[in-house]
Amino acid sequence: MSTDNTRRWIKGIPYEVAFWQSYYNNRKRLRDLFGWMSLIGQECVLDNFDMAAFLAARKEEKPVILDVGCALSYAFGTKIGGKDLDIDFIDPLAPFYNKILDKHKPELPHIKFGMTESLGAIYPENSVTFIHIRNSLDHSMNPMKGILQAVDCLKPGGVLYLNHFRNEAENEGYRGFHQFNIDIRKGRLVLWNATECIDVAAHLGGCADVRPSTTAEGRIVAVIEKKAPLGHLIDRRQAGREMVEMAMQTIEYFHSPACALKYHWTRFYCTIGHRTMRLLPYWLLGKIKALAGKN
Numbered sequence: 570m571s572t573d574n575t576r577r578w579i580k581g582i583p584y585e586v587a588f589w590q591s592y593y594n595n596r597k598r599l600r601d602l603f604g605w606m607s608l609i610g611q612e613c614v615l616d617n618f619d620m621a622a623f624l625a626a627r628k629e630e631k632p633v634i635l636d637v638g639c640a641l642s643y644a645f646g647t648k649i650g651g652k653d654l655d656i657d658f659i660d661p662l663a664p665f666y667n668k669i670l671d672k673h674k675p676e677l678p679h680i681k682f683g684m685t686e687s688l689g690a691i692y693p694e695n696s697v698t699f700i701h702i703r704n705s706l707d708h709s710m711n712p713m714k715g716i717l718q719a720v721d722c723l724k725p726g727g728v729l730y731l732n733h734f735r736n737e738a739e740n741e742g743y744r745g746f747h748q749f750n751i752d753i754r755k756g757r758l759v760l761w762n763a764t765e766c767i768d769v770a771a772h773l774g775g776c777a778d779v780r781p782s783t784t785a786e787g788r789i790v791a792v793i794e795k796k797a798p799l800g801h802l803i804d805r806r807q808a809g810r811e812m813v814e815m816a817m818q819t820i821e822y823f824h825s826p827a828c829a830l831k832y833h834w835t836r837f838y839c840t841i842g843h844r845t846m847r848l849l850p851y852w853l854l855g856k857i858k859a860l861a862g863k864n
Contacts, residue, residue: 575815578710578746579819585708586662590840595847606642608647617782617792631655632654634655634657635688637660638704639703640704644703656678660681661683685709686811688718688808690812694721699730712749713769716769717803718803729795731758753783758779776798
């Protein structure tokens with residue numbers, strides 16, 4: 570994991586944490602969030618995929634289900650046929666998010682620490698039934714590596730489900746965590762930015778079936794079903810090594826007074842900026858976002 574990628578990702582942390590703090594600190598916006606996005610305690614209904622039929626066909630007594638990069642939206646329904654699903658909510662910013670939950674919503678499930686690119690350090694090969702990733706793969710340091718790690722953890726026939734805004738990094742001007750775009754080109758799922766473009770199915774080399782589609786709203790959905798072991802495509806030990814490397818790079822970053830000062834300055838103005846934005850009407854926020862995207 571390159572030092573540049575790690576530092577770029579570290580610099581995005583204040584933006585992301587401030588975003589969720591601003592929502593949970595504002596009662597009206599929090600009600601709105603749980604009114605139109607959150608599906609906790611509700612039926613699991615996914616775009617372009619029948620979750621109930623998938624689990625019924627599997628006939629597993631205790632399917633292992635992950636919501637990776639979940640943040641604090643709780644946009645993954647937690648029931649099937651009225652029965653509760655046992656879900657691991659996972660995010661690399663779990664320590665920050667759990668503090669927000671403790672203050673504002675302690676009744677909600679806490680989040681486990683984990684990164685998409687290092688799922689193999691947490692879950693053994695062939696141990697997971699279903700992985701849900703919504704609006705977060707494009708935030709990661711290496712989204713293709715995250716897909717490989719996720720598919721490797723899946724049981725044969727298990728599914729990695731992706732649901733993302735099209736080309737979100739472009740729309741966000743490559744700010745914060747938004748460093749990669751997800752799109753469909755000529756019927757193929759691709760990950761791209763200014764320096765690279767990856768055909769996901771080609772990279773998986775036949776180990777998984779990749780079925781991309783779009784929703785009525787234009788979101789990108791991909792159902793990735795594991796067909797065979799990934800073999801030489803992945804080194805499970807590498808996930809643990811990279812976690813250690815990232816920890817060392819993070820320590821080195823904050824050991825520099827200039828980097829630490831810049832981080833906390835970013836944290837300050839992101840906090841002020843997001844809290845101010847939550848006070849504005851939605852129509853005005855849309856215009857400001859559109860203008861920012863052009864600059």
